[in-house]
Amino acid sequence: MRALAWHGKHDVRMDTVPDPEIINPRDAIIKVTSTAICGSDLHLYDAYIPTLQKGDVLGHEFMGEVVEVGPKSTLKKGQRVVVPFTIACGSCYHCGKHQYSACPNGLPADNQDIARELYGHEMSGLFGYSHMTGGYAGGQAEYVRVPFSDVGPIVIPEGVDDDKVLFLSDILPTGWQAAEYAEIEPGDTVAVWGCGPVGLFAVQSAFLMGAERVIAIDHFPNRLALAAKFGAETINFEQSDVYDALMLMTGGIGPDAVIDAVGLEAHGLYLDNVIDQIKASTFLGTDRPHSIRQAIIACRKGGRVSMPAVYGGFVDKFPLGAFMEKGLTLKTGQTHVQHYLPGLLNAIMEDKIDTTFLISHRMPLEKAPEGYKLFHDHQNETTKIVLKPGMAADA
């Protein structure tokens, strides 16, 4: 089959690789109909995430048609499914608590040591996201082997367009969980750093959860305009001082809850050698200010910090004093996707949530390398790229 494979920094290629087969009883094979490039994939593209190997197939946001099932799968051939990016078993202690992204059972035992060294514990397996998260071949491909297919994938009713449901795989639940973690109360003002897909879904979700005002922060006019479409007030951090603006906009109180939807990419996080790591991980500022630091400083006393943004290692100058003195609460983590799927699918079916506004480009899978370059170099015009294996390559 054809698949998008990582070969090095800013070097991804369409390769021909073996077709996946059923390996374990609960597996299913999905023929991909739509797959997206994520902000998290840019961290891979920029080679910030260690333990990637040449030839690794990327992609963790995908959906498609079930073409083969193992004896313990509950899916049926021909069904259309969206697949969560987190691989979770459904039967361990964490899955029982709906903490799906903490499930240790999808991560091959040999791949668990790295996270154990770095984080103290192994995390869940993820599709197409380095060997630290399992080394699973990802969804930017014609076919994918999906473990635990009786637990993860959600079946999509006939007649619902791919574009409406594809983002259930990651960024919609991620934006939703981010807003949920902000523990919004009626009358609250919520500030969101980053108007990428995650930030934009967090804006939508925050309003749905009863926020009175949402203030969205970014520097791309197009992305800020999308946030404004949903009713957010905006701050362009290149034009305005973010802290001063937030204080004046909130009567000096500060936002009741702050959401960091930017992440390590904005800043440049360097993980040194990972296996005998830990010594030399540094958090370096680039041209962009540090969003989580700024969010904590701006947050009101006794407020909530929600951090969907991905961080991989150690940060320097974390304002721990402000965090303690102001009595803040922080909630974060990889999204427990499986927990949110039924509710969010319903919300989409009832037109309470719109997801299609986000898609700026649709391309054939064969053009994925171009898609990466575009998404990386032109973030203002490119909000989300959806790759379609079925689309003619000259489209």
Add this chain to the structure above:
Amino acid sequence: MSNEVSARTDDAPPTTAKHHRVDVAGENVPEAQGSQATAQTVTINRPVAEVYARFRDFARLGDFMENVERIDVLDQQRSHWVVKAPAGRTVEWDARITEEEPERLIAWTSEEGAEVPNSGRVTFRDVGDRGTVVTATLLYDPPGGTLGKIVAKLFQREPAIQARRDLKRFKQLLETGEIATNVITREQLEEEGR
């Protein structure tokens, strides 16, 4: 002597001692063999009876113990182990159960003349809603000694890491009915020796 064990004043498990002598960890292992100890533990979300029974079924330990090629059960107490070694070779020994309490513990030691002397003890503890805590204490010889070199080669990696991974696979097998793998073809699976 300088390596005299000073009296422990805490409840931490013996193998976590910063300056320890092996017999501290070995004192729970009858007929202990091996100068180095490691303890590994995992919590399995299944009833203790099931976890114990699956472990006690020695002939099937190879399902999750990566380096075990074959275990022949000789009688209630004794089993013959055939374990993978580098270059397609194998190492074999007989093991004998030295202590057994159903649903609580199994201890074993290798028989006289074993190429790779080793011993250990696995305990099972019912923790209610969370299932069963399985803790394995293994005694072996560290890389460096003559036997250690064999052990290091034999396990292809540090026994502590190997034991930890084997327990994780045991957990996966019992909780999910399968062992996680990232291979995508059956041919790759065979190359991995599964």
